[in-house]
Amino acid sequence: MPFKTPRKPAARPAPRKGRRKAVPEPYHHGNLREALLAAGIQLLKEQGAEALGLRELARQAGVSRTAPYRHFESRDALLAGIAEQGFVKLREVLLEARHQHESDHERWFLEAARAYIGFAFGYAEHFKLMFGGYMKYEPGQHTSLHDAGNGAFQTLVDLIVASQESGLVMKGDPMAVSIAAWSTLHGFCSLAVHKRLDFLVENPELLSKTADLVARTCLEGVRARK
Amino acid sequence: MPFKTPRKPAARPAPRKGRRKAVPEPYHHGNLREALLAAGIQLLKEQGAEALGLRELARQAGVSRTAPYRHFESRDALLAGIAEQGFVKLREVLLEARHQHESDHERWFLEAARAYIGFAFGYAEHFKLMFGGYMKYEPGQHTSLHDAGNGAFQTLVDLIVASQESGLVMKGDPMAVSIAAWSTLHGFCSLAVHKRLDFLVENPELLSKTADLVARTCLEGVRARK
DNA sequence: CCGTCATGTAGACGACGTCAACTTATCGCG
DNA sequence: CGCGATAAGTTGACGTCGTCTACATGACGG
Known part of the structure; x- marks a missing residue:
């Protein structure tokens, strides 16, 4: 990746610093599904349903544009989750x-x-x-x-x-x-x-x-x- | 009255076949605005509002994709006309x-x-x-x-x-x-x-x-x- | 007859959703 | 402990869309 735009420093929750695992924090992002839903709910409130794009939500969550597909089979499914x-x-x-x-x-x-x-x-x-x-x-x-x-x-x-x-x-x-x-x-x-x-x-x-x-x-x- | 859809010929009305002008047929297309509304109403009934794209309507009317902009300032305005x-x-x-x-x-x-x-x-x-x-x-x-x-x-x-x-x-x-x-x-x-x-x-x-x-x-x- | 303006066209741009192929990190099992 | 399977994330590409700009064309009025 040529340059990584600083975009969203507040994205990924720092992959388990301490050695003891109080909470699993399972995979790469931590909990992308919930993060997408939360970002979606926020964006929905601020800008309406039209603004709820897969790429936009991914951006807000600080992941690449197709990452959401690991948790939602389509944009429709993501909207359904928010609804x-x-x-x-x-x-x-x-x-x-x-x-x-x-x-x-x-x-x-x-x-x-x-x-x-x-x-x-x-x-x-x-x-x-x-x-x-x-x-x-x-x-x-x-x-x-x-x-x-x-x-x-x-x-x-x-x-x-x-x-x-x-x-x-x-x-x-x-x-x-x-x-x-x-x-x-x-x-x-x-x-x-x-x-x-x-x-x-x-x-x-x-x-x-x-x-x-x-x-x-x-x-x-x-x-x-x- | 564009609401009744008497099955448009779906293309341009043939640019002046005979030499005598029976009906004015005023401009290039004839009456693109009404044709777009009629095509939109038909398409709306058949496929729902999501299918109402500017390009698609233009296709149905047999004109190029940006022609509708001469009659509607945006897709929104075209939808408003249909509504x-x-x-x-x-x-x-x-x-x-x-x-x-x-x-x-x-x-x-x-x-x-x-x-x-x-x-x-x-x-x-x-x-x-x-x-x-x-x-x-x-x-x-x-x-x-x-x-x-x-x-x-x-x-x-x-x-x-x-x-x-x-x-x-x-x-x-x-x-x-x-x-x-x-x-x-x-x-x-x-x-x-x-x-x-x-x-x-x-x-x-x-x-x-x-x-x-x-x-x-x-x-x-x-x-x-x- | 000619200029003007309404009308229609072509190209480009950046967005989008989705697919396929790839990489990376985590976990289960021997 | 190590290793493969697999879940999670990335990159590139494709086709679609709305809209902007510049350009072409055809009808009408002087």
């Missing part, structure tokens, strides 16, 4: 709403809705990656991404089932009702992160009023009819 | 629901919802292009795309305002209420076209039941409280 982290996080915030308000189903419902909206606005680019058309989302491919997505969805289904049993939410196929409720939340978030509600975002007060209205609409839409 | 056609079409189907059921607001509401869902499923790739992150959607850029989008949205606002006046839909800022209602529809469609509801689509009967539930949920969510 997967998003679903894990989304599930966490939904579970938190549950643990804080599980006894009051209406409160649980509304807080879960707010948590979903909060996630979408707080991790807008991640949200777009998770639900947009940035990578293939076919069954059979990226199974752990599907698992993570289903895991997040399951927290909504749990909420709906519990709310049906307590009489808050209408009876009917829990899947269908969950989707109907989810759709309201998701539609609002999807429109917002894709800048289709700019006339709202310019007005933070109206935005938060609308977000609250959406959360209530979400509940009223599936509330048990008297 | 714009989608908003025009969407507005049309929403207006049709209006004209057929304008006297019965509940019917109008439900048919508009079905029309929206029908558009999303019938023109899934177009829908993704219109609402996904495939191009910049900043205010000030692609103004005619914004106009078309706002035109389609306005049909929903009109519906909400009329329904508020007749007491079908809750009072409140018409924008906020429109967005809440729109969100339900849009979320369902967005999830579906992005293949997040595959367990539904495998089951056409459940799918249509859920679509109906979503349309009703959309109304119940904003119905005037008794």
Whole structure:
């Protein structure tokens, strides 16, 4: 290599100085897979999904451009790995709403809705990656991404089932009702992160009023009819 | 009206065979801008937005790779032009629901919802292009795309305002209420076209039941409280 | 008839994803 | 302890893409 551009001194974690191996630090880089995911998550937040190139991520991790192929079979697979982290996080915030308000189903419902909206606005680019058309989302491919997505969805289904049993939410196929409720939340978030509600975002007060209205609409839409 | 694709001859319209000029055939190609949009719409339907490359569209229109720059300042602008056609079409189907059921607001509401869902499923790739992150959607850029989008949205606002006046839909800022209602529809469609509801689509009967539930949920969510 | 401008063309550049072939470091086994 | 197998990383190449610049062409107005 003619010149090695100093690029990223903060890349490789110095191959085991001390002789005792507290942590394995297995191979050349140490843990390139995790480093790529971390760099990807950072870059996603800063510059959006378009900026997530294999070569760019490799650069950020301080390795050569094809090194990622040892850990991800394609760019799609790398994006899927990043998106997967998003679903894990989304599930966490939904579970938190549950643990804080599980006894009051209406409160649980509304807080879960707010948590979903909060996630979408707080991790807008991640949200777009998770639900947009940035990578293939076919069954059979990226199974752990599907698992993570289903895991997040399951927290909504749990909420709906519990709310049906307590009489808050209408009876009917829990899947269908969950989707109907989810759709309201998701539609609002999807429109917002894709800048289709700019006339709202310019007005933070109206935005938060609308977000609250959406959360209530979400509940009223599936509330048990008297 | 580039939306209908009556099977283009796929190449240049033969530079003046006969000597008499029946149709003007104005410039070199004739009407490259419309040809590019038409080819784009066709390709979008067949292969999705990823396939919409400037060079590929030029190929389909039978011109050299940089010719499109005479009519669109960038790939983004070309995508915006194609998306714009989608908003025009969407507005049309929403207006049709209006004209057929304008006297019965509940019917109008439900048919508009079905029309929206029908558009999303019938023109899934177009829908993704219109609402996904495939191009910049900043205010000030692609103004005619914004106009078309706002035109389609306005049909929903009109519906909400009329329904508020007749007491079908809750009072409140018409924008906020429109967005809440729109969100339900849009979320369902967005999830579906992005293949997040595959367990539904495998089951056409459940799918249509859920679509109906979503349309009703959309109304119940904003119905005037008794 | 001629100049001008809109329209279309050709070449080049740097980015990208991916493949094949190569090198290097680590670990398991005798 | 040493050695081969193999996981991890590198280099070079190929074809694609969007876009820039310079150039060619054809239609229309004076």
